[in-house]
Amino acid sequence: MECRVCGNKELQNILSLGESPLANSFLHQKDIPNEEFYPLELCMCRNCKLLQLSHVVSPEKMFRNYLYVTSTTKTFRDHFANMAEDLTTELGLRKGALAVDIGSNDGLLLKGFQAKGLSTIGVEPATNIAMMAEQSGVETINDFFNTNAANEIIRRKGKAELITATNVFAHVNDIKTLTHNVKSLLKDNGTFVIEIQYFMDTIEQMTFDNIYHEHLSYFTLTSLNNFFNTQGMRIFHIEHVDSHGGSLRVYIQKDNGQQETKNTVHNLLDHEQKKGINDTQLYTDFAKKVNATKNTLTSEIRKIRAAGKTIAGYGAPAKSTTLLNFCGIGKNEISYIAEDNPLKTGLLTPGTHIPVVNPAMLDENTPDYILILAWNFATEILQKTMKHAEKGTRFIIPLPTPRIV
Numbered sequence: 001m002e003c004r005v006c007g008n009k010e011l012q013n014i015l016s017l018g019e020s021p022l023a024n025s026f027l028h029q030k031d032i033p034n035e036e037f038y039p040l041e042l043c044m045c046r047n048c049k050l051l052q053l054s055h056v057v058s059p060e061k062m063f064r065n066y067l068y069v070t071s072t073t074k075t076f077r078d079h080f081a082n083m084a085e086d087l088t089t090e091l092g093l094r095k096g097a098l099a100v101d102i103g104s105n106d107g108l109l110l111k112g113f114q115a116k117g118l119s120t121i122g123v124e125p126a127t128n129i130a131m132m133a134e135q136s137g138v139e140t141i142n143d144f145f146n147t148n149a150a151n152e153i154i155r156r157k158g159k160a161e162l163i164t165a166t167n168v169f170a171h172v173n174d175i176k177t178l179t180h181n182v183k184s185l186l187k188d189n190g191t192f193v194i195e196i197q198y199f200m201d202t203i204e205q206m207t208f209d210n211i212y213h214e215h216l217s218y219f220t221l222t223s224l225n226n227f228f229n230t231q232g233m234r235i236f237h238i239e240h241v242d243s244h245g246g247s248l249r250v251y252i253q254k255d256n257g258q259q260e261t262k263n264t265v266h267n268l269l270d271h272e273q274k275k276g277i278n279d280t281q282l283y284t285d286f287a288k289k290v291n292a293t294k295n296t297l298t299s300e301i302r303k304i305r306a307a308g309k310t311i312a313g314y315g316a317p318a319k320s321t322t323l324l325n326f327c328g329i330g331k332n333e334i335s336y337i338a339e340d341n342p343l344k345t346g347l348l349t350p351g352t353h354i355p356v357v358n359p360a361m362l363d364e365n366t367p368d369y370i371l372i373l374a375w376n377f378a379t380e381i382l383q384k385t386m387k388h389a390e391k392g393t394r395f396i397i398p399l400p401t402p403r404i405v
C-alpha cells in the first residue's frame with residue numbers, strides 16, 4: 001500500500017472500523033452465505049497529508065450495479081438545481097457551452113445545466129442508472145471516466161467549458177489518470193469543479209460513518225492542493241457547502257488558466273494549519289472520539305431494548321452500513337429500516353441483515369423509537385414522521401453525539 005498522491009510507502013494507521021461489507025451491497029436472504037467483508041481502516045500519509053483506506057476493493061464490484069439514485073431526496077434535488085444555477089452564473093457560461101458531469105448518476109445536475117441552455121453529456125458506470133438518465137433525456141456514456149470515454153465525448157461534442165465531478169474524486173483509485181483525462185477534455189480556459197466530503201468536517205462533526213470502501217481518499221484542502229500542484233493544475237477558489245455533512249466545492253483550472261487564486265483558498269489552507277493538520281494528534285484524537293461515540297450509542301440502544309421497547313431505523317444510506325457494522329447494531333436491535341429508495345426496499349442491510357421496507361411500515365408497525373440513519377436528512381425525516389412523533393415515538397440521532405429527541 002502506498003500513498004496514491006505521492007507514492008510514500010510508510011502510511012500511518014489512524015482508525016480501524018473493523019471488517020465491513022460493501023456499503024451499498026444490500027442483499028437477499030439467499031445471498032447471505034456469500035457475503036464478503038473487507039477491512040475498513042484509515043491511514044495517513046505524513047508527507048502529503050492524504051488520508052486513504054488501507055484496502056481498495058475493485059471498482060467493478062462497487063459501481064457497476066449501484067443503488068444510490070441522486071433524485072431520491074428533495075435535499076439533493078435542491079442542491080443540484082442550485083449548483084447548476086451557481087456555476088452557470090459564477091463562471092459566466094454561455095448558452096450552448098458544453099458541461100460534462102463525471103459520475104453523472106441519474107442526470108440530475110446535467111438537467112439543471114440543460115435548463116440554463118448548456119449542452120450536456122454525462123459519464124456513469126452503473127448500467128441501471130445510466131439507463132435511467134438516458135430515458136429522462138440526459139445523454140450518458142455508460143462507462144467509467146477513462147481515456148476512451150474522454151475521447152468519445154470530444155468526438156461527439158468537442159472540448160468542455162466545464163467538467164464537474166461531485167462525490168467522485170474520493171471514489172477513484174487512480175486520480176492521476178482521471179486528472180490527465182480531465183485535462184485533455186477541458187478547454188484551456190475551462191474549469192474543473194469537484195465536490196468532495198471535507199475531512200476537517202468529518203473530524204469536527206464526527207461523521208465517521210462517511211468512511212466506507214467506496215471512499216478511497218479523504219481530502220483536506222491541504223492534501224488536495226498538494227495533489228493538483230503535481231498535476232499541472234491549480235485550485236483557484238473553494239466554497240464550503242453542507243451536503244453529506246460538510247463538503248468542499250473546489251474550482252480548478254489548468255496551470256495557464258486566467259483565474260486569479262482567490263483568498264478563499266489561502267484562508268482555508270491557513271485555517272487547516274492552525275487546526276493542526278500536520279500534527280498526528282489531530283487524527284489520534286479523532287479515533288478516540290469515534291470509539292467513545294460507538295460506546296455511547298450502543299449502550300443507549302441496549303438500554304432501550306432491555307426496557308422492552310422497539311426501534312426502527314429511518315434511511316438506509318451507504319453510510320448506515322459503516323455505523324451499524326462498526327457498532328454491532330443488527331436485526332436483534334432494529335426491527336426494520338424505512339427507506340424511500342424503492343431500489344433498496346425488500347432487501348437486507350449489508351452485514352447486519354435488517355429488513356429494508358417501504359416507510360408505510362411505520363404506520364402498520366409503529367416503533368417506540370426511530371433511529372435516524374440518514375442524519376443529513378434529519379429535518380426532512382422529522383417532517384415526514386411528524387404524526388408518529390405526535391403519538392409518542394421518539395428519535396435517536398446517532399451523530400455527532402448520540403442523542404434522543
Ligand SMILES: [Zn+2]
Nearest residue numbers: 003006045048
Ligand atoms: Zn502522500
